[in-house]
Structure formats: structure tokens, C-alpha cells
Amino acid sequence: MALVTSKGAPYARVMGLGAAVPSRVVDNAEMCTYIDSSDEWIQQRTGIVERRWVSEGETVESLSLDAARQAIAHAGLTPSDIDAVIISTISHLVQTPSLAAIVAAKIGCTDAAAFDIAAACAGFCYGLAQAESLVRSGAATHVVVIGAETLSKLTDHHDRSTAFLFADAAGAAVVGPSETSAMSPVVWGSDGHQADVIQMTRTWSEAVDEGKPSQVAMAGQQVFRWATGFIADATSRILEASGLAPDELDLFVPHQANNRITDAMLRHLKLPETVTVARSIKKYGNTSAASIPLALVELIESGEAKSGDTCLMIGFGAGLVYAGQVITVP
Numbered sequence: 550m551a552l553v554t555s556k557g558a559p560y561a562r563v564m565g566l567g568a569a570v571p572s573r574v575v576d577n578a579e580m581c582t583y584i585d586s587s588d589e590w591i592q593q594r595t596g597i598v599e600r601r602w603v604s605e606g607e608t609v610e611s612l613s614l615d616a617a618r619q620a621i622a623h624a625g626l627t628p629s630d631i632d633a634v635i636i637s638t639i640s641h642l643v644q645t646p647s648l649a650a651i652v653a654a655k656i657g658c659t660d661a662a663a664f665d666i667a668a669a670c671a672g673f674c675y676g677l678a679q680a681e682s683l684v685r686s687g688a689a690t691h692v693v694v695i696g697a698e699t700l701s702k703l704t705d706h707h708d709r710s711t712a713f714l715f716a717d718a719a720g721a722a723v724v725g726p727s728e729t730s731a732m733s734p735v736v737w738g739s740d741g742h743q744a745d746v747i748q749m750t751r752t753w754s755e756a757v758d759e760g761k762p763s764q765v766a767m768a769g770q771q772v773f774r775w776a777t778g779f780i781a782d783a784t785s786r787i788l789e790a791s792g793l794a795p796d797e798l799d800l801f802v803p804h805q806a807n808n809r810i811t812d813a814m815l816r817h818l819k820l821p822e823t824v825t826v827a828r829s830i831k832k833y834g835n836t837s838a839a840s841i842p843l844a845l846v847e848l849i850e851s852g853e854a855k856s857g858d859t860c861l862m863i864g865f866g867a868g869l870v871y872a873g874q875v876i877t878v879p
């Protein structure tokens with residue numbers, strides 16, 4: 550007797566999207582009470598005008614729940630239709646159980662497979678790649694992918710090299726079966742030789758032993774050079790792998806790390822002016838794993854993106870890791 554194997558859908562697609570941000574706005578004027586900087590410097594060097602930080606009652610879990618519920622409703626599904634939940638986060642400060650298991654239960658995704666991944670600012674695109682594979686292999690039919698971070702809890706608010714950049718949000722997508730192609734092959738990779746350019750300052754046990762917090766530290770210029778060189782080139786490879794010509798693209802949603810990085814990528818990619826470029830960093834800062842779905846939802850809500858549009862995405866960050874694909878907007 551031959552062993553039974555799973556059989557999945559011919560293609561996968563993003564069926565719904567959602568995003569959630571905390572209510573507290575931290576503008577550059579407030580930021581400059583924590584660090585020696587100026588509104589002008591922050592805007593010129595990054596494009597950031599304000600960001601959101603969690604306050605009383607808001608957590609990485611509450612933001613994840615909010616974004617996921619929106620994505621499931623947008624997909625026209627109910628929680629019982631979901632059979633896998635993947636969350637990319639570094640902000641869930643308990644190693645086990647996973648945030649995904651808790652969120653799946655609270656949403657009402659009964660008996661869904663659930664697990665967390667840690668791929669920093671590339672996490673949403675890593676999750677989408679996994680979801681696409683699960684749907685096409687038959688291991689799952691509808692997968693919720695969430696990118697969620699509360700980096701305000703993991704950042705030294707007085708560190709001039711990180712405090713003004715990192716912020717809090719969650720974004721989510723539902724991936725499900727499709728009869729037509731709607732997600733291009735993922736282009737992804739890592740370079741652990743550069744592990745030290747964005748890293749936590751100490752392990753959790755060192756934090757306990759030393760009585761000091763573990764926080765994100767970054768060699769900004771090194772990351773900037775990698776992003777404007779290697780990552781700009783990787784973004785070209787994503788477009789090439791998708792089989793689309795630049796003028797067939799409607800949207801470009803890079804990880805919202807710095808407007809100057811986005812500008813450098815645009816110079817490298819030579820995209821036509823008809824392509825709408827996400828710039829949600831202005832209002833939300835760098836929200837890591839949440840930044841791509843948050844930026845895409847913002848474009849949909851403002852009417853700049855519409856159902857059926859083709860969208861090029863690239864996430865990159867600590868690891869170093871990167872991932873991206875082209876999707877059709879639900």
C-alpha cells in the first residue's frame with residue numbers, strides 16, 4: 550500500500566489584509582526630549598515625522614489580534630476557516646508558548662497549527678513564503694500570517710542611533726487557495742556573518758544576571774550600505790523571478806526602514822513613475838515585521854492601491870535576513 554500524501558491548491562493568493570497601530574502618537578518634538586536630535590535631522594535622514602508606541606492595555610498580542618481579525622474579515626472568512634497561524638515577532642518576551650498559539654485561540658481559530666518565527670524586519674515576507682508553501686502542499690487551506698512588534702519596549706529611548714527609528718504595530722494577511730497565479734516565487738536569504746550589525750545587547754539570562762535590559766543595537770551605516778547595495782539588487786531579482794516587466798508593476802512596498810533607502814532602491818530598480826511607492830514610515834516609523842502589511846493597508850485605505858494591483862515587496866533586517874515576492878492585492 551502506498552502512503553497517502555497531501556495534495557494542495559494549484560496556486561496561493563493573499564485573500565485579506567489588516568493592520569493595527571497603538572493610539573499613542575510620539576512626534577519628533579517629543580522624541581527630541583529623549584535624545585539630542587532635531588525634527589529637521591530626523592525628517593531629512595529618515596522621512597519620519599511621528600511614530601506610535603504602545604501604552605496602557607496595548608501589547609504585541611492585542612495588536613496581533615486586531616490585525617488578524619481585520620484580515621480574516623477582509624478575506625470574507627471566519628476564524629474557523631483558518632487552519633494555520635504564523636506570527637513573526639521578536640517582541641513576545643516569553644519563549645514558550647508561542648504568541649501564535651495564544652492569538653489563534655483568542656481569535657477562535659480552533660485547532661489551527663500555530664507557531665512563531667523570528668526573521669526580524671523580513672518576517673512578514675518569510676511568513677508569506679511559508680504560507681504559500683503550506684497552501685500549495687495541502688498542509689493548510691487558509692493561513693494567517695502576522696508581523697507584529699512592540700519595539701518601543703526593546704529600544705533604549707535615549708539611544709541616539711535607534712530611539713527615533715523603531716516603533717510599534719501589527720499587520721496581517723490571510724493566504725488561501727487560488728486557481729490563478731497571484732504570488733511570485735520568494736527570493737530570500739541570510740548572512741549570519743553580519744549578525745552583529747543589528748542585535749540585542751545581551752541575552753535574557755545576562756539581562757537578569759546584570760540587572761540591565763536587553764535592547765536592540767544597530768550599526769546604522771553598515772545596515773544602510775547593505776540595504777542600498779545588496780538588498781537593492783535582491784529586489785531586482787524578485788522582479789525578475791516574478792516574470793513581470795517593470796511597467797506591469799503597480800505598487801512598490803519595501804520595508805519602511807528609511808526613505809533614503811527606498812530612494813536608493815528606486816534609483817537602482819528604475820521603476821516607471823506609474824508605480825506607487827509606499828512611504829508610511831512618515832507616520833509610523835520602522836515597525837519591523839509589521840511595516841510591509843501596514844504600508845500596504847495604508848495604500849489601500851487611501852485609494853492609492855486597489856484590488857488586482859501587482860505589488861513588489863522586500864523585507865530586510867537583523868540576521869542579516871531578507872525576503873520578498875510580488876503579490877496580487879486582494
Ligand code: UT7
Nearest residue numbers: 585586587590594670709769770772773776806807865866
Ligand atoms: O529595520 C532594520 C533595517 N534598518 C535599517 O535599514 C537602518 C539603516 N540605517 C539608517 O537608516 C541610518 O544609518 C540612520 C538613520 C540610522 C542614521 O543615519 P546616518 O545618515 O547613517 O547617520 P550617521 O550615523 O552617519 O550620522 C551622521 C551625523 C553624525 O554627525 P557628524 O559626525 O556628521 O557631525 C552623527 O553624530 O548625524 C549625527 N547623528 C544625529 N544627529 C541628530 C546621529 N544620530 C543622530 C540623531 N540626531 N539621532
